[in-house]
Amino acid sequence: MRKLTTADAEPIYEEEYWLKCQYHELPSGFDWAVFDYAVNLVYVEP
Numbered sequence: 001m002r003k004l005t006t007a008d009a010e011p012i013y014e015e016e017y018w019l020k021c022q023y024h025e026l027p028s029g030f031d032w033a034v035f036d037y038a039v040n041l042v043y044v045e046p
Contacts, residue, residue, distance in 0.1 A: 013039065 017038055018024065023031040 017035060021035075021038060023035050026034060
């Protein structure tokens, strides 16, 4: 993880979060708040 660059991380976040969850459909400002919550949410599979 220490060698992960911003250029390497951006496509991951875009594909795994932004596009899958269609944040671009949300109102400006709210989209980033929900995106931040989703990225930082700890999910444990049952």
